[in-house]
Amino acid sequence: MELKPILKKQGKKILLIVLDGLGDLPSPETGKTPLEAALTPNLDKLVKSSATGLHIPVDYGITPGSGPGHLGIFGYSPVKYQIGRGILEALGVGLEVKDTDLVVRGNFATVEYQEDTPIIKDRRAGRLPTEENRKLIEKLSASIKEIDGVKVILKSGMEHRFAAIFRFSKTLSPEAEKINDTDPQIAGVPPLEPKGETKEAQEAAQVVKKFLQKAAEVLKSEKRANYILLRGFSVKPKLTPFSEKYGLKAGCVAVYPMYKGLARLVGMEILEVKGNSIEDELLILKNAWEDFDFFFFHIKKTDSYGEDGAFGEKVKIIEAFDALLPEFISFPECVICITGDHSTPCIMKSHSWHPVPTLIYSPYVLGGLSERFTEKECLKGELGIFPSIKLMPLLLAHSERLKKFGA
Amino acid sequence: MELKPILKKQGKKILLIVLDGLGDLPSPETGKTPLEAALTPNLDKLVKSSATGLHIPVDYGITPGSGPGHLGIFGYSPVKYQIGRGILEALGVGLEVKDTDLVVRGNFATVEYQEDTPIIKDRRAGRLPTEENRKLIEKLSASIKEIDGVKVILKSGMEHRFAAIFRFSKTLSPEAEKINDTDPQIAGVPPLEPKGETKEAQEAAQVVKKFLQKAAEVLKSEKRANYILLRGFSVKPKLTPFSEKYGLKAGCVAVYPMYKGLARLVGMEILEVKGNSIEDELLILKNAWEDFDFFFFHIKKTDSYGEDGAFGEKVKIIEAFDALLPEFISFPECVICITGDHSTPCIMKSHSWHPVPTLIYSPYVLGGLSERFTEKECLKGELGIFPSIKLMPLLLAHSERLKKFGA
Numbered sequence: 001m002e003l004k005p006i007l008k009k010q011g012k013k014i015l016l017i018v019l020d021g022l023g024d025l026p027s028p029e030t031g032k033t034p035l036e037a038a039l040t041p042n043l044d045k046l047v048k049s050s051a052t053g054l055h056i057p058v059d060y061g062i063t064p065g066s067g068p069g070h071l072g073i074f075g076y077s078p079v080k081y082q083i084g085r086g087i088l089e090a091l092g093v094g095l096e097v098k099d100t101d102l103v104v105r106g107n108f109a110t111v112e113y114q115e116d117t118p119i120i121k122d123r124r125a126g127r128l129p130t131e132e133n134r135k136l137i138e139k140l141s142a143s144i145k146e147i148d149g150v151k152v153i154l155k156s157g158m159e160h161r162f163a164a165i166f167r168f169s170k171t172l173s174p175e176a177e178k179i180n181d182t183d184p185q186i187a188g189v190p191p192l193e194p195k196g197e198t199k200e201a202q203e204a205a206q207v208v209k210k211f212l213q214k215a216a217e218v219l220k221s222e223k224r225a226n227y228i229l230l231r232g233f234s235v236k237p238k239l240t241p242f243s244e245k246y247g248l249k250a251g252c253v254a255v256y257p258m259y260k261g262l263a264r265l266v267g268m269e270i271l272e273v274k275g276n277s278i279e280d281e282l283l284i285l286k287n288a289w290e291d292f293d294f295f296f297f298h299i300k301k302t303d304s305y306g307e308d309g310a311f312g313e314k315v316k317i318i319e320a321f322d323a324l325l326p327e328f329i330s331f332p333e334c335v336i337c338i339t340g341d342h343s344t345p346c347i348m349k350s351h352s353w354h355p356v357p358t359l360i361y362s363p364y365v366l367g368g369l370s371e372r373f374t375e376k377e378c379l380k381g382e383l384g385i386f387p388s389i390k391l392m393p394l395l396l397a398h399s400e401r402l403k404k405f406g407a
Numbered sequence: 408m409e410l411k412p413i414l415k416k417q418g419k420k421i422l423l424i425v426l427d428g429l430g431d432l433p434s435p436e437t438g439k440t441p442l443e444a445a446l447t448p449n450l451d452k453l454v455k456s457s458a459t460g461l462h463i464p465v466d467y468g469i470t471p472g473s474g475p476g477h478l479g480i481f482g483y484s485p486v487k488y489q490i491g492r493g494i495l496e497a498l499g500v501g502l503e504v505k506d507t508d509l510v511v512r513g514n515f516a517t518v519e520y521q522e523d524t525p526i527i528k529d530r531r532a533g534r535l536p537t538e539e540n541r542k543l544i545e546k547l548s549a550s551i552k553e554i555d556g557v558k559v560i561l562k563s564g565m566e567h568r569f570a571a572i573f574r575f576s577k578t579l580s581p582e583a584e585k586i587n588d589t590d591p592q593i594a595g596v597p598p599l600e601p602k603g604e605t606k607e608a609q610e611a612a613q614v615v616k617k618f619l620q621k622a623a624e625v626l627k628s629e630k631r632a633n634y635i636l637l638r639g640f641s642v643k644p645k646l647t648p649f650s651e652k653y654g655l656k657a658g659c660v661a662v663y664p665m666y667k668g669l670a671r672l673v674g675m676e677i678l679e680v681k682g683n684s685i686e687d688e689l690l691i692l693k694n695a696w697e698d699f700d701f702f703f704f705h706i707k708k709t710d711s712y713g714e715d716g717a718f719g720e721k722v723k724i725i726e727a728f729d730a731l732l733p734e735f736i737s738f739p740e741c742v743i744c745i746t747g748d749h750s751t752p753c754i755m756k757s758h759s760w761h762p763v764p765t766l767i768y769s770p771y772v773l774g775g776l777s778e779r780f781t782e783k784e785c786l787k788g789e790l791g792i793f794p795s796i797k798l799m800p801l802l803l804a805h806s807e808r809l810k811k812f813g814a
Contacts, residue, residue, distance in 0.1 A: 001466050001486045364432060364755065366440075366782055382762070382782075384792040386467060393468030397760045404758055405465055406472035406485065407495040 003393060003402065007247045011401030013334045014248070014294045015285075018073065019321065020066075020259075021303030021344025023054075023356040023375060027311055028347065034302075034311060035357065035374040038318040042325035043338075043359075043373040051365040053383025054355035054375070055391055057342045063353045069341030070262045072388030074296075075246070076239055083265070084177060084234020090163040091261025093155045097236045102166040102176055102204050105232045107183065108133060108225035109160075111191070118216070118227055120187045124160040125225040136225055137162055143218045150207045164230065166207055172235045176200045179208065181231035191229055208233075241267025242294065246396060251288055253281045254298035263296055278324055289331060303351075306344030314346060329361070335398040336361040337391065338373070355385050362398040410800060410809065414654040418808030420741045421655070421701045422692075425480065426728065427473075427666075428710030429747025430461075430763040430782060432754055434718055441709075441718060441753065442764065442781040445725040449732035450745075450766075450780040458772035460790020461762035461782070462798055464749045470760045476748030477669045479795030481703075482653070483646055490672070491584060491641020497570040498668025500562045504643045509573040509583055509611050512639045514590060515540065515632035516567075518598070525623070525634055527594045531567040532632040543632055544569055550625045557614045571637065573614055579642045583607045586615065588638035598636055615640075648674025649701065653803060658695055660688045661705035670703055685731055696738060710758075713751030721753060736768070742805040743768040744798065745780070762792050769805035 024033040057064040057072045058079065067088050068078030086103035097103055108125040111118035137156045144152050151167035178197035184190075194209055196202035212228060219226045242250040244267075252263035255276040264270060269292070271284050278299055285297060299321060305314040328336060338361075343354040357378040370377035379385075383394070396402050431440040464471040464479045465486065474495055475485030493510035504510055515532040518525035544563045551559050558574040585604035591597075601616055603609035619635060626633045649657040651674075659670035662683040671677060676699070678691050685706055692702060706728060712721035735743060745768075750761040764785040777784035786792075790801070803809050 001469065006469075364752070364759065364761075366432060366761075368433075368438075369783060369786065380786070382786060384786075386792075390467035393466065394760075395468075397468035397470065402468060402470065402760075404470045404472050406475040406489060407492050 001405075003246065003396065004244075006403040006405055007396075008401050008403055009247065011293070011396070012399040013292070013331070014395050014399050015297060015328065015331065015334055015336045016073070016295065016395065017297045017299070017328065017336065017338045018070075019299045019302040019318070019338070019340050021306040021342060021351065022340025023343025023345070023352075023354050024306065024314070025343075025345040025347055025354065033375055034314040034318055034346065036372070036376070037311075038315045038322065040318065040322040040373065042322045044371075046325065046329065046361055047359055047370050047373045047377070049361065049365070049367045051360040051362070051367070051383050052370040052373070052378045052381025053358050054378050054385050055339065055358050055388040056355050056385060057353075057388045061353050063351050064342045065351065066258055066341065067262060069351075070259065073339065073341060073391050074242075074266050075389050075392030076266065077389055081237050081239060083237055085232025086163070086234040087236060088258065089157060089161070089232070090155075090165060091265075092258040093157050093163045094257035094261070095153065095155050095163055095165060096264065097165070097261070098167065099171040099236055100168045101236060102168065102172060102208075103234050103236075104164050104166075104208075104230045106154075106162045106164050107160050107229045107231075108136065108162070109191075109227045109229045110224045111227040117190050119190055120184070120227070120229075122224070123183060123185075123187060123229060127159045128225050130156065130158050132225065133157075133160065133162060136219070136222070140215055140218055144211060144214050147207045147210045147214070152211060160225070166204065166211070168204075172204075173200060174235060174238075176204050177233045177235045179205050179233040181229075181233075182212065183229035183231045191227065194230070237265065239266050243267055246294070246392065247401065248294040249292050250294040250296065251292040252296045252298070253285050253288075254296070254300075255281065256298070256300050259298045259300070268296060278321060282324060282327060302340065303344045306346055307349055309346045309349040311346040335395055337395055339391070356388075358383060358391065360394060360398055364398055410653065410803065411651075413810040413812050414803075415808045415810055416654065418700070418803070419806040420699070420738070421802045421806050422704060422735065422738065422741055422743045423480070423702065423802065424704045424706070424735065424743065424745045425477075426706045426709040426725070426745070426747050428713040428749060428751025428758065430750025430752070430759075430761050431713065431721070432750075432752040432761065435754065440782055441721040441725055443779070443783070444718075445722045445729065447725060447729040447780065449729045451778075453732065453736065453768055454766055454777050454780045454784070456768065456772070456774050458767040458769065458774070458790050459777040459780070459785045459788025460765050461785050461792050462746065462765050462795040463762050463792060464760075464795045468760050470758050471749045472758065473665055473748065474669060476758075477666065480746065480748055480798050481649075481673050482796050482799030483673065484796055488644050488646060490644055492639025493570070493641040494643060495665065495668075496564060496568065496639070497562075497572060498672075499665040500564050500570045501664035501668070502560065502562050502570055502572060503671065504572065504668070505574065506578040506643055507575045508643060509575065509579060509615075510641050510643075511571050511573075511615075511637045513561075513569045513571050514567050514636045514638075515543065515569070516598075516634045516636045517631045518634040524597050526597055527591070527634070527636075529631065530590060530592075530594055530636060534566045535632050537563065537565050539632065540564070540567065540569065543626070543629070547622055547625055551618060551621050554614045554617045554621070559618060567632070573611065573618070575611075579611075580607060581642060581645075583611050584640045584642045586612050586640040588636075588640075589619065590636035590638045598634065601637070644672065646673050650674055653701070653799065654808070655701040656699050657701040657703065658699040659703045659705070660692050660695075661703070661707075662688065663705070663707050666705045666707070675703060685728060689731060689734060709747065710751045713753055714756055716753045716756040718753040742802055744802055746798070763795075765790060765798065767801060767805055771805055
């Protein structure tokens with residue numbers, strides 16, 4: 001339900017700690033999940049005074065990407081608000097996206113010309129080294145600064161990938177993104193021409209077309225990366241910012257660009273972290289503590305090690321977090337939630353659909369239902385298995401930020 | 408889903424016992440909730456042959472008022488059907504509300520006239536004693552019986568509060584309630600003029616305006632309560648009655664006006680209770696047993712003691728109820744549900760969002776899953792954590808009042 005009519009102006013602070021890809025499955029060797037295998041004396045103690053349960057990030061059986069995973073725990077329906085591939089690529093390489101931007105993901109590709117027609121030979125230009133990608137993006141950026149008054153912003157990703165922003169002088173509507181991919185998904189055929197489905201998209205497609213022609217000229221003499229394919233045209237989704245939706249001044253403590261970008265989409269202020277350890281992040285949290293009502297604190301490596309199938313390393317990250325837990329708990333008058341954005345089981349080496357362990361530390365809990373903070377123990381908890389978008393209403397309730405509904 | 412197409416004409420009786428504000432949290436001293444601390448040999452026995460679980464009254468994190476709390480367990484979406492403050496005030500003081508009524512909550516206030524303009528000095532007239540309120544309402548009622556053919560009905564609440572009904576000669580639509588509060592919520596300014604947003608509301612606002620002028624004349628010589636402020640204009644919500652929605656002839660056994668009023672809104676017949684103990688209520692239930700298919704049996708004091716933070720008293724009420732339980736169970740061929748409309752934790756001294764323990768006593772249960780009827784033991788039960796509006800379909804199923812859905 002709509003929370004705006006029952007929001008209070010004041011309340012306790014909320015600290016949402018997201019261990020990315022936290023949930024897991026038993027190791028075939030030991031039968032234990034990383035959370036079960038880890039030695040976590042501090043979590044073991046905390047969990048006894050906390051409400052526990054597991055959240056379902058998107059829906060039963062649905063494996064979320066980072067976008068939907070985070071939107072859910074931020075309280076935005078990940079099905080209603082779908083973030084385009086272009087936007088996620090741009091956020092991932094650290095570009096800021098504005099309301100005036102048409103954003104798309106690019107691949108360097110190899111084409112051969114038959115008469116004047118380019119025919120795709122390799123859609124990824126032999127997965128060219130990131131370093132070569134950087135040089136080409138520099139060259140393109142120097143040659144193509146704008147098209148018909150539309151600013152062009154390019155930034156390299158890994159290997160053959162990059163992000164492109166077409167920055168218009170006016171705010172774009174969701175209609176503007178209705179442009180087909182120019183990547184036909186197979187080799188041996190010409191790239192597709194960008195065409196718009198709507199009037200706004202047709203105008204934008206004209207700009208894109210001219211950009212592709214200019215880029216092809218600039219890249220003509222390249223041996224492998226002599227063409228560009230684009231996919232996932234998207235505009236910035238219209239998400240009611242945290243301040244308006246929840247009355248919260250929200251800060252983000254994260255190391256990776258993607259998560260800072262997602263936080264920025266929902267109106268959080270990004271607190272820049274020097275370094276990339278949990279300790280570095282904690283230092284920033286401490287310094288900014290007085291300035292915000294809500295903190296999103298993101299720990300990436302649980303997911304990275306899950307993706308690598310590195311069970312032992314995932315255990316170590318959990319133990320490192322546990323060792324720092326007393327510092328997190330020492331903040332006064334604060335509701336703390338520890339969870340993940342999705343599961344990343346080591347045996348799957350990928351994100352998965354499995355519900356994610358969740359703990360809410362607050363005085364207003366039954367508590368004592370889970371012996372440890374693990375997948376199986378959280379099943380015994382008072383929160384049950386719940387949709388991730390219900391997490392924020394629960395945190396607002398625990399932080400005494402919601403009025404009674406109805407007399 | 409819509410139950411009407413699958414309703415049977417016959418079935419067992421249903422007895423829904425609502426211990427208001429039943430759910431609670433552990434006491435900091437003992438770590439036990441009132442349900443855990445209470446000695447309840449009869450509930451302990453009953454729970455083993457019952458289905459158990461917890462219901463969420465409105466939604467995750469949402470703390471319900473009495474209106475939404477009861478609508479949910481009666482099977483009406485508390486978000487879709489919001490009951491206006493005026494209606495609840497009228498129900499609370501024991502007024503019957505009809506389809507032809509515009510209902511509003513009133514405050515006696517103190518104004519000072521600057522030339523002819525009233526300026527609010529005290530929005531609550533110094534919280535005048537209830538006895539003085541009663542005398543003023545008598546005086547107003549004697550002087551203002553009707554305005555332009557619209558009957559005026561006034562009844563005192565506590566201190567400065569009262570309920571006012573403007574009874575028209577025609578049924579009012581929901582448009583009629585779109586009138587602004589005349590209470591500006593601050594002192595030092597004049598009261599607001601009532602204005603209607605719609606044609607129907609504009610006509611009604613004219614009546615209200617004339618009423619306020621007459622009331623000001625009647626109260627002119629009063630020292631503190633010399634003006635009236637109105638807020639929460641509301642018409643009776645259109646709720647499909649129990650008889651039509653469920654095919655149930657429903658009776659209400661309750662002591663407090665608010666709950667009788669809520670029951671009347673959904674078409675229950677009110678059985679007048681002499682006295683205010685659970686025994687007094689039980690006597691009425693026994694006498695009326697043959698005449699109804701469904702009983703709503705309301706016990707108030709669990710909530711009152713929760714609101715007072717009176718842990719020991721809440722325990723005693725639960726024990727008193729437990730002592731009478733054998734009499735409730737002795738009714739033949741009957742499905743019994745014991746639950747609350749919301750939680751009222753003693754440590755919070757207020758309603759809360761926490762799920763509410765629920766028990767269904769019926770032959771068609773797994774049973775044996777909860778050792779006692781407590782918050783934590785109900786978490787182990789076969790009903791899980793479920794939305795309150797699903798309770799009525801479950802009770803209809805257990806009472807064999809629903810046909811198979813589909814062939």
